[in-house]
Every structure is written in structure tokens, then in C-alpha cells.
Amino acid sequence: MKPIHRRDFIGNSAMAGVATIIGLPLLSSFTELANTSEPVFVPAQLKTGFDQLPLGYAYTALEPNIDAQTMEIHYTKHASAYSKNAKEAAAAEGVDVSKPVEDVLAKISKYTPKMRNNAGGHFNHELFWRCMAPGGNTQPTGKLSDAINQSFGSLDKMKTQFSDAAKTRFGSGWAWLILTGDKKLAISSTPNQDNPLMDIAEVKGLPLLGLDVWEHAYYLKYQNRRAEYVENFWKVVNWNTVAERFESK
Secondary structure (H helix, E strand, O other), rough: OOOOOOOOOOOOOOOOOOEEEEEEEOOOOOHHHHOOOOOOOOOHHHOOEEEEEOOOOOOOOOOOOOOOOHHHHHHHHHHHHHHHHHHHHHHHHOOOOOOOOHHHHOOHHHHHHHHHHHHHHHHHHHHHHOOOOOOOOOOOOOOHHHHHHHOOOOOOHHHOOOOHHHOOOOOEEEEEEEEEOOOOOOEEEEOOOOOOOOOOOOOOEEEEEEEEHHHHHHHHOOOHHHHHHHHHHHHOOHHHHHHHHHHHH
């Protein structure tokens, strides 16, 4: 396993939150959305603290799609370090950690690269764990299902676009299903530990589903086969979490 800090600080000042948007016709207000400085509204019940929460299931629970050793190292080493380092940055930069990390992400351009990398990494992983469940849910239902069909044509088409965003993200980063400010579903990807809540994100929105495509998320089992990891992710997606976030707005 590579050291946890290997790429945390790559592109700290050079990256400007470049995102890849899939299916632009679905996002009629892309230009306005990309250029807005308005923070993304996050319902109070969805907000994230600075502390790492319990995983919620055993390290073995997602096998064979995600192996136990990867889960344990990912959670106890990588993700825990993001939480620890985010709190260190908060102490140094005068941030009240009793307030949600989303408050910092909305103004991340005002903070140091250490805060950007680690507050982003902490939020991303806290959501990632909740986006998965043992056995997953077979498919979305209700309002979420209707919105996916309306925005993408079908669940399969949405999965294809999301998977393409994950597979084609160069280097390390994330793929996202988001709800934009004008209540549209869209798919994007971000580099490193950036996310669509950040004021520097090219495509802004409330993350509903996120997939970690850093090598540490899959390399022990899949080596260079990122595409296989991405396809197997759909077998453990927790659509209940996605629906909860979608319906909260």
C-alpha cells in the first residue's frame, strides 16, 4: 500500500477544480451554474461534522466487490487521516469544528491547500461510506427513479454516464451524481479531493452519490483495472442514501 500522503498535495495551487460534465444537454443552465459564486444549499440533516463517524458495517461486508483489506486500510488509514488533518488545519486557520464541514467547503478558496485537500477528503469519504451497503439496493425507486428517468432517459443510461466519468477521470479523483441549484440531476467528476460543494468547483451541486477513483480505493483487488472496480461498485450502491439526499431538497 502506497503512503497515504503520496498524492494528497498534487496540484494544490495549480488545479482550479476542473470537472468533467457528462451529457451537457441535460444541464440547461451549465454556464450560469459553473460561474456562480453562490454556495450550494445543504439541508441541515445532511451536514457533516469534522469527526470520522463509525463505518456502519464490517470491513468484509462489501465483498467480493470491495475486499476487506482495502476497506480496513481505506477507512482506518486514509479516511481517518483526512479527518485528523482537517481538524489540524481548522485549529491553525481559526475554523470552529462544531460547525459543519460543508460551511468550509463553500468558501474553500479562502483557505489553505491543507484545508482544501483534507476537508474535501473527509467530506468525500464520509459520503462514500454511506453510499454503499452490504448487498446494495437493486435500483432506485419513487421520486429519485422518476428524476433519473426524466434526466437521463433510464437508470442504465445514468449508470453509463456516471461510469464513464469515473473511468475517464485522469489520475486521482471522484465521480459524482449531483443535484444542481436549479434542481436538475447532473454527472460530473473532480480531481484529487475536490467536490461539487466547493466554491472553486466548475460544476456545483449537492452530491447525491460519489465514487472514489483514487488507486487506494481499489488497487489491492483490481490493480490497474479501474473499469472493473467501477462496474462492481453498482452492486453495492445504497440507493436509500441517494434517495434521502435527493428528497431532502
